[in-house]
């Protein structure tokens with residue numbers, strides 16, 4: 560009968576023994592069979608040239624299906640869109656390999672860039688022993704790590720503030736000021752205002768209707784100025800600054816239609832507001848890697864101009880720039896790993912168990928696109944402080 564009832568009693572002797580010895584706990588067979596287990600991460604094969612060419616997205620096998628109440632979605636519009644179209648599991652609970660494959664299939668993100676982002680997220684807010692992470696908030700499908708690894712706080716998921724999710728987002732509030740997880744209309748309206756002012760004209764969609772570098776430069780600078788004034792706890796250190804400007808570059812380089820490399824207001828709205836690919840949208844024609852993104856980010860935050868913002872934080876209402884004289888190789892990479900990943904990972908990465916081998920692999924994935932040669936930054940950040948667990952759901 561088990562196969563038809565899909566139910567099993569998890570206490571072999573329960574029919575014979577008293578309920579004091581073995582309480583009548585029933586769990587579904589599916590739950591037993593699908594319960595996560597520690598899993599060695601195996602990197603997916605690198606894609607062939609044929610797998611990274613211009614392509615219409617979504618294909619017929621990936622229609623939009625809105626998220627259900629229990630599905631995880633968070634502050635990354637791209638991962639949300641990929642989950643809504645089934646390129647990522649619709650639940651929003653994913654493996655590293657799925658992130659690498661899905662970001663290529665949907666947006667043609669370069670393998671090493673996707674591996675870096677996914678690996679950092681796995682170490683910061685996922686469970687590297689089970690190769691599981693949530694693209695939204697805390698989720699019961701993602702087990703906790705042993706307390707000694709990262710304290711008593713639940714792992715949280717991508718939406719949990721700190722380490723990765725941070726200040727000066729474009730369409731999400733700073734955590735200190737409001738909702739840092741969900742799309743905010745008022746911020747998006749500001750974005751539209753800048754497009755209306757600085758956007759390129761299009762014969763098809765009209766004047767000032769295309770997102771360009773000038774839009775991003777002005778909008779991002781305004782977002783920084785606003786949050787510097789409004790958020791007394793503004794934290795904009797090297798890694799957050801880098802990811803914040805890189806995300807602005809993602810908009811120009813990954814959200815644009817691969818056919819003519821232009822980004823219309825309606826395509827932008829489709830991904831941000833509806834978390835769905837726009838009609839007749841094609842992904843870019845070649846993989847977008849960290850070099851492309853970093854150089855675009857530097858155009859959006861251009862050194863030696865009035866728009867240039869340096870890493871720092873608010874102290875007593877004043878923005879204090881960071882002293883980065885001892886940051887080696889790349890300031891963003893250094894800050895990501897040295898200050899944001901718990902120091903316990905250093906020791907763990909030398910172990911031969913599944914957790915140790917996965918942590919080592921993930922740290923290597925993070926280092927790879929930065930080309931620092933043999934130099935590897937060692938995790939040296941705090942574990943999540945006991946009793947101060949921020950909830951992200």
Ligand code: HEM
Nearest residue numbers: 634635637666673676680724725728729730731806809813
């Ligand atoms: C590869 C795995 C990825 C990870 C781990 C990741 C992670 C994140 C995280 C943590 C945020 C929130 C940052 C914040 O506080 O604002 C974010 C935002 C963002 N992501 Fe992703 N992301 C990934 C892929 C992508 C891709 C492929 C794209 C573009 C196609 C993208 C575009 C964006 C944009 C534009 C934002 C900024 C949203 C805003 O500021 O309102 N991401 N991502």
